[in-house]
Amino acid sequence: MPVDRREGALLGVLLLAVPVQYIISQWMSTTESQRSYAIKNLVDGAVEFKEEFLSWRSWKTWCARLIHNISPYSTTPFFEGQDDPNGESPAVEVINHLDPKGYFAGSPEPRTIRPPEVKYRIGQVVKHTTWGYRGVVIGWDEFAKAPENWLKHNHEKGKEHWKTQPNYAILVDTRDRLAPQITYVPQENLQVIVNVQILHPSIEDYFEKFDGAQYLPRPWLKAVYPKDN
Incomplete structure (x- = not known):
C-alpha cells in the first residue's frame, strides 16, 4: 500500500x-x-x-503571507497563525473580520480618548495568566469588538463580562506558539512582565525598537494610539 x-x-x-x-x-x-x-x-x-x-496548513499560511507582502494594494498588517483550541482564536477569524468594521482592535480610527479602565498600552510586554504565552500589545478596544458568534465561541460560559472590559490584540511570542499568531484577550487575563523581548516575524511592522522595558511604536501605530505614552 x-x-x-x-x-x-x-x-x-x-x-x-x-x-x-x-x-x-x-x-x-x-x-x-x-x-x-x-x-x-x-x-x-x-x-x-x-x-x-x-503540513499543508503551514504552507498555506506561508503562501498567504507572501502574496500579502508583494501585493501593491496591501495596506494592513497580515494576521496569520492557527486556530487556538484554548480560545481567543487568531488567523482566519481575524482575517475575515478585521475590516471594515474594525474588529479585534483593528480599527484605524485614532483613540484620541484613553478611558481610565484601559490598563495596558501598546508596546507593553504581557503574559496570558491562563495559557502562559507571552506577547506584546499592538492594539486595544475599550470593550470587546468582535462578531457576536466569535464572542460566544471564545468567551467561556460565565465570562460574559469579558466583552464589557478592555480587550487587547496581542502579538504572540513564537517561542510559546510556533506558528505566528495574533490573539484578542480580555484585560483580566493579562499581566505585565519585564525584561522580556518578543520573537515574532511581524514585530518590526509595529515597533521601532525595544528600550529595555517596552517596545516603541512606529509612527503609524502611535498615530492610532496617541495617548499611549
Missing part, C-alpha cells in the same frame, strides 16, 4: 528514534526513566515540527 508524504515523514521520525535511543542509552549517565523521558520529548518535538512546518 503506498505511503503518503505525511505518513512517510512520521515513519522517518520514528525510525530515527531507534539509533537516537541507542546513543542516549550509551552516552547519557542517567536512569532508565530519564532516558525514556528524553526520548519521548525528542519524538514529541519532531512530530510537532512536522505539523507546524511540513
Whole structure:
C-alpha cells in the first residue's frame, strides 16, 4: 500500500528514534526513566515540527503571507497563525473580520480618548495568566469588538463580562506558539512582565525598537494610539 508524504515523514521520525535511543542509552549517565523521558520529548518535538512546518496548513499560511507582502494594494498588517483550541482564536477569524468594521482592535480610527479602565498600552510586554504565552500589545478596544458568534465561541460560559472590559490584540511570542499568531484577550487575563523581548516575524511592522522595558511604536501605530505614552 503506498505511503503518503505525511505518513512517510512520521515513519522517518520514528525510525530515527531507534539509533537516537541507542546513543542516549550509551552516552547519557542517567536512569532508565530519564532516558525514556528524553526520548519521548525528542519524538514529541519532531512530530510537532512536522505539523507546524511540513503540513499543508503551514504552507498555506506561508503562501498567504507572501502574496500579502508583494501585493501593491496591501495596506494592513497580515494576521496569520492557527486556530487556538484554548480560545481567543487568531488567523482566519481575524482575517475575515478585521475590516471594515474594525474588529479585534483593528480599527484605524485614532483613540484620541484613553478611558481610565484601559490598563495596558501598546508596546507593553504581557503574559496570558491562563495559557502562559507571552506577547506584546499592538492594539486595544475599550470593550470587546468582535462578531457576536466569535464572542460566544471564545468567551467561556460565565465570562460574559469579558466583552464589557478592555480587550487587547496581542502579538504572540513564537517561542510559546510556533506558528505566528495574533490573539484578542480580555484585560483580566493579562499581566505585565519585564525584561522580556518578543520573537515574532511581524514585530518590526509595529515597533521601532525595544528600550529595555517596552517596545516603541512606529509612527503609524502611535498615530492610532496617541495617548499611549
